[in-house]
Amino acid sequence: MAFEEEPQPLKIYFIPYLAAGHMIPLVDIAMLFASHGHHTTIITTPSNAKTLPTTPNHHFRVHTFDFPSQEVGLPDGVENLTGSTDLESSWKIYQASVILRNNIEDFVEQNPPDCIVADFLYPWVEDLANKLHIPWLVFNGFSLFAICAMEALKAHPIVDAHPSGSFVIPNFPHHITINSAPPQFSKEFMDPLLTVALRSHGFIINSFAELDGEEYVNYYHKTIGHKAWHLGPASLTRRTNKEKAERGEKSVVSVHECLSWLNSNPPNSVLYISFGTLCYWSDKQLYEIASAIEASGYGFIWVVPEKKGNEEESEEEQEKWLPKGFEERNREKGIIIRGWAPQVLILDNPAVGAFITHCGWNSTVEAVCAGVSMITWPLHSEQYYNEKLITEVRGIGVEVGVAEWRISAYRENEKLVSKDVIEKAVRRLMDGGDEAERIRQCAQEYGKKARQAIQEGGSSHKNLTTLIEELKQLKASKSLQ
């Protein structure tokens, strides 16, 4: 990445949460500020620091604090939500982040920056920023659309949800029916965090204004009365294949093998299936997914949880989640990836015709950039809102039709989504026809818009310039006091 020299650089600290989905995009955004010549420092822990990009940019620094492994009772080296596999460890990671607070506060107070960009899960940054009289910006990796929906529900709580749990988002620019109601505890956890975030100087969004749309940019500014800057898509800031493959963790498959297999397939003939990093599945559900993939007859790359199909797995265990003989029959047809996949590279390949996704925002934005249409299968949290942005609002995907908000990423769903339902959604996009063609074209247009947004004069580029100017003014007015 090219970088500029800036005569009056800002000093900005970034404090990402200890989970890949939060950390990767925020680090990319930090790199953007560094590439404009501002001094950026990422504050994290040693094992998380290992995944950060190695860059020749001297404006980009990392400051680490030892992870309190012993205090919270996690093994050495497990310092993020990718390394943790259940609710208990995710709680321990959260505890650790609370313990790290004192260290971070001391460091920041002794070396005060001009601005802090912190994850939404660190509400205490508010006091720190106020004490230092500096602005603080919030990041949570959500779409602005999802933040608007959450805020609308906070302001006008639902009293008459349908017995099925579905409800209409009140006082919203579009008439949107969400398929499943958030569990009470999820609101109880999120709402206070959102209240604090709305007292910050503004939200940073990993997306571009055209994707959330003018309606929601205006709704946020005027109705909610808070600022938001669209600075993404963050994933587009990585330009080379090596950089793209290194986004996050090292892939578990040979990137070369995967790409040359894709290259041997015709355009739009392969289905890519991945549900993100934090996902628990029952064997029965995996079995239905496998059966649907096979019945559809399309090529596939399917990312399954890491534990599945390792060497220790017996045939009997395997047959619980994978139909007998599946791998032999589909040797030519597809690839099963156990663990981390080079997702950006896969999505960018013309062979990929559709992406079955959990609608996590990180994955959604990557698909939008690649112009790939989506088959939506939300599991929990804001994914239910993202689904509607993808399907009803922007028309770049179709729903599988799930209506069950998982209590946590580590719990399986109660209702099984059957092979037939999955296959039907797959065919809706992959079999062609007018609807599929319209959706595919629309997805490609948004892919173009994403690229334009980050170029000079594009919406995200302009939002970044405006934000930097504003921060400089705040700095100048502070030094006058």
Ligand SMILES: *[C@@H]1O[C@H](CO)[C@@H](O)[C@H](O)[C@H]1NC(C)=O
């Ligand atoms: C975030 O991005 C990486 C790298 O592109 C992707 O592989 C991963 O699945 C995403 N993580 C989440 C939590 O969605």
Ligand SMILES: *[C@@H]1O[C@H](CO)[C@@H](O)[C@H](O)[C@H]1NC(C)=O
């Ligand atoms: C997460 O932690 C694991 C160790 O458990 C480490 O290998 C990995 O690099 C970390 N990943 C990210 C994205 O921070």
Ligand SMILES: *[C@@H]1O[C@H](CO)[C@@H](O)[C@H](O)[C@H]1NC(C)=O
């Ligand atoms: C970001 O860009 C959009 C689209 O150009 C614009 O409507 C919005 O006002 C900008 N946001 C800020 C905070 O300047």
